[in-house]
Amino acid sequence: MTDTHLTAALDERSATDLAGSGLRLALVDPTDTAALDAWIVADFRGFHGRRPTAEVLAEARKNFGGRRTTAVYDEGVTTPVGTVNSWVAPLTVPGGGALDTWAISSVTVAPTHRRRGVATALLGAELRTAHALRVPAAILTVSESTIYGRWGFGPATFATGWSVDAKRVRWAGGPTPGRLSFTTPDEYRETGYAVLADAMRARHGEIALEPYLADRLLGPLTGDDDEARYLLVRYDSPDGRPEGFVSYLVRGGEEDFSRHVVEVNYLAAATDAALTALWRYLLELDLVAEVKAWTRGVDEPVQLLVQDIRGARITSEQDHLWVRILDVPATLTARRYESDGDIVLEVTDGLGFAGGRYRLIVEDGEARVESSSDAPDVTLPVESLGSVYLGHDLARGLALAGRIQGDAEALDRLFRTAVPPRLSTWF
Numbered sequence: 404m405t406d407t408h409l410t411a412a413l414d415e416r417s418a419t420d421l422a423g424s425g426l427r428l429a430l431v432d433p434t435d436t437a438a439l440d441a442w443i444v445a446d447f448r449g450f451h452g453r454r455p456t457a458e459v460l461a462e463a464r465k466n467f468g469g470r471r472t473t474a475v476y477d478e479g480v481t482t483p484v485g486t487v488n489s490w491v492a493p494l495t496v497p498g499g500g501a502l503d504t505w506a507i508s509s510v511t512v513a514p515t516h517r518r519r520g521v522a523t524a525l526l527g528a529e530l531r532t533a534h535a536l537r538v539p540a541a542i543l544t545v546s547e548s549t550i551y552g553r554w555g556f557g558p559a560t561f562a563t564g565w566s567v568d569a570k571r572v573r574w575a576g577g578p579t580p581g582r583l584s585f586t587t588p589d590e591y592r593e594t595g596y597a598v599l600a601d602a603m604r605a606r607h608g609e610i611a612l613e614p615y616l617a618d619r620l621l622g623p624l625t626g627d628d629d630e631a632r633y634l635l636v637r638y639d640s641p642d643g644r645p646e647g648f649v650s651y652l653v654r655g656g657e658e659d660f661s662r663h664v665v666e667v668n669y670l671a672a673a674t675d676a677a678l679t680a681l682w683r684y685l686l687e688l689d690l691v692a693e694v695k696a697w698t699r700g701v702d703e704p705v706q707l708l709v710q711d712i713r714g715a716r717i718t719s720e721q722d723h724l725w726v727r728i729l730d731v732p733a734t735l736t737a738r739r740y741e742s743d744g745d746i747v748l749e750v751t752d753g754l755g756f757a758g759g760r761y762r763l764i765v766e767d768g769e770a771r772v773e774s775s776s777d778a779p780d781v782t783l784p785v786e787s788l789g790s791v792y793l794g795h796d797l798a799r800g801l802a803l804a805g806r807i808q809g810d811a812e813a814l815d816r817l818f819r820t821a822v823p824p825r826l827s828t829w830f
């Protein structure tokens with residue numbers, strides 16, 4: 404995929420809809436510093452962030468320069484009242500392959516202009532542009548789970564937050580050979596990018612990371628209040644291969660110096676050996692009472708790595724990556740399946756991108772998709788297909804809720820993966 408996401412024309416339909424309300428839809432030229440700065444200010448404001456300093460703006464301009472940046476303007480104001488940006492991100496799919504997806508971020512509408520259809524125009528424009536460029540699916544991580552179903556997105560991966568009582572647990576995860584050492588983002592950056600690429604490839608549901616998204620995992624961005632607290636520790640295998648790192652902060656200890664709290668910014672592990680060695684490192688830190696981590700998989704094995712299972716608790720579990728299928732054959736044939744089968748799917752799509760009747764035939768794990776006029780085995784809206792696509796165990800629940808009709812068991816057998824999908828970062 405080239406940079407067509409940057410050069411594709413503005414969506415006429417949304418531009419016309421917004422013009423009807425006196426608003427102007429426009430693409431922001433990434434070389435127009437004033438326009439991009441105003442867009443960034445609107446984006447930060449939309450998420451209740453602080454007004455960015457000149458230094459933060461400079462960094463954000465660099466970070467967002469490669470994305471398609473869209474704004475909505477009201478008359479007489481230079482700060483946009485609506486923002487969104489997008490780029491093409493390879494998403495890892497079951498079986499080790501990758502699917503090009505339209506990643507969408509920074510969807511904000513100014514509180515002064517909410518609930519007038521601005522987000523509807525922005526999302527419609529994104530989906531029509533992606534579809535016109537033949538990108539087979541769109542993806543996003545969401546601030547609220549109530550927003551995106553109406554545009555055909557379904558929750559496809561879930562993420563867990565953890566609290567481990569470091570005073571209570573003892574390591575029970577076996578030997579952890581290899582080498583741990585402190586490093587810094589500047590010193591480790593290129594190696595860190597390679598480790599992240601390996602770690603992301605190792606699990607379906609992860610995305611290939613732009614440098615900006617990778618840098619956030621290695622350490623703080625400019626302007627982070629806690630910049631000086633970040634620590635970075637790398638893991639190398641016994642034969643010297645870089646396989647993982649943990650970036651973390653230590654807080655507290657004011658009242659009792661033996662009870663600091665560790666907050667994991669990101670733990671990257673391209674191998675099981677890296678995963679266990681880095682968890683052990685965190686759990687055995689001296690003067691620490693609690694280790695907190697977020698955006699881990701639903702199968703994070705930390706309870707099994709310690710003697711006292713109840714010393715490690717899940718503190719949150721929520722929907723994380725949402726998938727919107729735009730091209731059913733391209734999407735379904737991009738992944739592999741763990742059992743063979745033959746199923747006719749009737750997919751409904753209120754927005755008209757992906758609806759139709761399809762026969763999915765899987766032989767030796769590989770799929771073929773044909774259009775079909777046979778009676779459907781399963782009827783489902785496109786958001787439910789997005790939800791089961793990466794292999795998470797959702798078909799039965801969606802059937803109970805009436806959002807899958809027909810043979811949900813057969814759908815589940817075909818789509819579910821033994822290892823659940825995971826997305827371990829936000830974008």
Ligand SMILES: CC(=O)SCCNC(=O)CCNC(=O)[C@H](O)C(C)(C)COP(=O)(O)OP(=O)(O)OC[C@H]1O[C@@H](n2cnc3c(N)ncnc32)[C@H](O)[C@@H]1OP(=O)(O)O
Nearest residue numbers: 508509510511512517518519520521522523543545546549
């Ligand atoms: C990928 C990401 O960037 S996720 C981040 C999403 N952004 C945020 O959370 C920032 C704060 N929120 C906002 O900026 C805005 O409220 C937005 C972007 C969520 C919605 O923008 P709006 O322009 O108000 O939405 P719009 O008017 O197009 O509403 C479309 C529909 O979504 C509904 N809707 C809008 N926001 C929400 C919400 N937060 N929760 C539930 N429903 C919502 C509206 O009621 C409307 O429903 P209808 O079609 O049944 O009438």
